[in-house]
Amino acid sequence: MSDAASAQATRATIGDSEFDRDSAVTRREPGVYDIDLSADWTIFNAVNGGFLLAVAARALSDALPHDDPFSITAHYLTASTPGPAVVRTSVVRTGRTLSTGQASIFQTDADGNEVERIRVLASYGDLDSLPDDVRTTAVPPSFPPLEQCFGPDDSPEPLPGASAITDRLFMKLDPATLGWALGAPSGKGEVRGYFGLADGRDADPFSLLLTVDALPPTAFDLGLTGWVPTVELTAHIRCRPAPGPLRVSITTRNLAGGFLEEDAEVWDTAGRLVAQSRQLARARLA
Amino acid sequence: MSDAASAQATRATIGDSEFDRDSAVTRREPGVYDIDLSADWTIFNAVNGGFLLAVAARALSDALPHDDPFSITAHYLTASTPGPAVVRTSVVRTGRTLSTGQASIFQTDADGNEVERIRVLASYGDLDSLPDDVRTTAVPPSFPPLEQCFGPDDSPEPLPGASAITDRLFMKLDPATLGWALGAPSGKGEVRGYFGLADGRDADPFSLLLTVDALPPTAFDLGLTGWVPTVELTAHIRCRPAPGPLRVSITTRNLAGGFLEEDAEVWDTAGRLVAQSRQLARARLA
Structure with missing residues (x-):
């Protein structure tokens, strides 16, 4: 059975999957979150940048009054390694339909100093509140089956x-x-x-x-x-x-x-x- | 004489132009800059978003060891109006070829409270240090004369x-x-x-x-x-x-x-x- 077929057989769900488990953050105090970055999401020895962004995004989703990232930017400062990390968030602005927040992921180096891995700035909203209309005719590029x-x-x-x-x-x-x-x-x-x-x-x-x-x-x-x-x-x-x-x-x-x-x-x-x-x-x- | 022709006749230079004069920031203390936002760069009554980004970028160029914005992101929080503003910057990371900083532009409301207008995150480098090579063949869209x-x-x-x-x-x-x-x-x-x-x-x-x-x-x-x-x-x-x-x-x-x-x-x-x-x-x- 191929990997894909076995995946279908044991289909994970949103909230109960490898990705959910490994990207989950634990609130230590308001705005501060802990995570143990798993080696399972590394490319060579560095934690994947998109995975890190998802980790920061989950922390911000907890810290902000809105759940869904609408626009999120990360600047990658130093390479992240598997192991403990802390996500520090702050609220920039809260509004009715959008709120803006900032997050940083830090890891502690061999000398005990916190080193910043990525800095994130994002605006969040509620995707489910958006109207369903699509006004443009953009189509995906052609994909083979x-x-x-x-x-x-x-x-x-x-x-x-x-x-x-x-x-x-x-x-x-x-x-x-x-x-x-x-x-x-x-x-x-x-x-x-x-x-x-x-x-x-x-x-x-x-x-x-x-x-x-x-x-x-x-x-x-x-x-x-x-x-x-x-x-x-x-x-x-x-x-x-x-x-x-x-x-x-x-x-x-x-x-x-x-x-x-x-x-x-x-x-x-x-x-x-x-x-x-x-x-x-x-x-x-x- | 058309506006364009008169502009050619009295051609301003980089460093000595309306744009340079109006986007210039004055360092109050390390990392903190003052500016009086001119009404000349407004759309309706709000200061243009690209102009504001340039103001924040000039402050960061002073605050960081590198001069040129390579990637710069702004989240627009509240509408900026002509008048005094303060730009507060902080250095996120400095490196040999790139440095990263953050800036916010604030204005004071009628009650004397500082209100944040935009939050900016950016990485800076030195454009003149880059090699001249272009490896891709992207061409501009067709423009009429x-x-x-x-x-x-x-x-x-x-x-x-x-x-x-x-x-x-x-x-x-x-x-x-x-x-x-x-x-x-x-x-x-x-x-x-x-x-x-x-x-x-x-x-x-x-x-x-x-x-x-x-x-x-x-x-x-x-x-x-x-x-x-x-x-x-x-x-x-x-x-x-x-x-x-x-x-x-x-x-x-x-x-x-x-x-x-x-x-x-x-x-x-x-x-x-x-x-x-x-x-x-x-x-x-x-």
């Missing part, structure tokens, strides 16, 4: 960049954007695929924050190799996603001066654009 | 949304994206045009922050009218712009649930993508 796409479990060898987090994810990439894995990057700066959590949990606003930073970097499709550290990532969550696998498209238009932007669009099974993100990342030029 | 474009001074009546700031700007819009001004919006969510400062000052990273939020909103091209308040805006400054008028394209893909994103791309006369931005704004549905 899921069964024609490839994931880490289809590869005889681990994909470049495969790491602990790979086992937590359901990811099937459009073969048209996978040439880099065979040494033939397209040069277009595009990666597309179906995405979910390996245990079958459906998407929610917090897992969307993981989703926008989980595909292999577009830099690979541009012929670059190695680490592409995120400087800053902003995600807009536009509606609560419908159940089922998401379609994710990431693109880069401008790799210049040693930096690149990476835009992600996430579409749900109902054909709605549920999240958009953009990050600025450093490129290691070959 | 400048002399076929239209600005506020070509209109027999003020354009909808014309305000004090209009006199500070040089703006010539592609007529293909101006149907809304004649009651016939295209519905595509696109506005394109040439952009500069009316006094002829060339662009720099700070004026680019004004540039990304200065065109008429895409919402007009989608058939909406009225105010489109920005919730959050993030801009990436990718290189120091060459002299001459900028080409600016703004687009919206997703107007849904009462919110829309607006993406801006700014191209310089050397054909380089010098800035990208995205904002999340509220739509007032008709």
Whole structure:
């Protein structure tokens, strides 16, 4: 039985899944939260940036009067490692429909000093209160059927960049954007695929924050190799996603001066654009 | 003599222009800056959001060891009005190539309470230290020649949304994206045009922050009218712009649930993508 099939058989639910368990924060005092960052969400030895963003977002969801991140920005300061961390939040402004807050994730170094990992600024609202109308005709990019796409479990060898987090994810990439894995990057700066959590949990606003930073970097499709550290990532969550696998498209238009932007669009099974993100990342030029 | 011709005749320079004078902050103490927000940069009675971002960016440029905003995010909390304001900054992290800081602009209300207008989080670097290479082939959207474009001074009546700031700007819009001004919006969510400062000052990273939020909103091209308040805006400054008028394209893909994103791309006369931005704004549905 494939990983995907077994995931279907033991389908986890929102609130009761690996992702919910591992991204949960414990309130120590008002605005201050503890978490033990699991090694299960690492790429090489660093905790995945989207996962960290989800952790900060869950703390802010508790600290603010609104539950759902509408726009959330993180600046990545130092690499996070598995182990204890503290999330410190503060309320910037509360309003009727939106509230704004700030969060930082800290870890303690060998000398006992708190080191800041990421700084987050976000505005929250209530996705369920929004009208259902869609006024634009944006459509997702063309995706081949899921069964024609490839994931880490289809590869005889681990994909470049495969790491602990790979086992937590359901990811099937459009073969048209996978040439880099065979040494033939397209040069277009595009990666597309179906995405979910390996245990079958459906998407929610917090897992969307993981989703926008989980595909292999577009830099690979541009012929670059190695680490592409995120400087800053902003995600807009536009509606609560419908159940089922998401379609994710990431693109880069401008790799210049040693930096690149990476835009992600996430579409749900109902054909709605549920999240958009953009990050600025450093490129290691070959 | 047209406004544009007179601007050419008395061309201002970077450091000596209306924009430089009005966006300058005065250091009161380390990290704290004063400014008197001029009524000359207002739309209706509110200070323009891109201008405010430039003010915060100038304060951060003084407070941080690096001069140039690489990625800067603002959450807009309350409307700013002409008059005194204070910018409070703090340093989040300093590194060799990048440093990160935070800024808030406050004004004092009638009861003497400080009210926060915008909260900003940004990473700064040195644009002049970046390698010159461009690895991607992104090209600007097609623009008609400048002399076929239209600005506020070509209109027999003020354009909808014309305000004090209009006199500070040089703006010539592609007529293909101006149907809304004649009651016939295209519905595509696109506005394109040439952009500069009316006094002829060339662009720099700070004026680019004004540039990304200065065109008429895409919402007009989608058939909406009225105010489109920005919730959050993030801009990436990718290189120091060459002299001459900028080409600016703004687009919206997703107007849904009462919110829309607006993406801006700014191209310089050397054909380089010098800035990208995205904002999340509220739509007032008709």
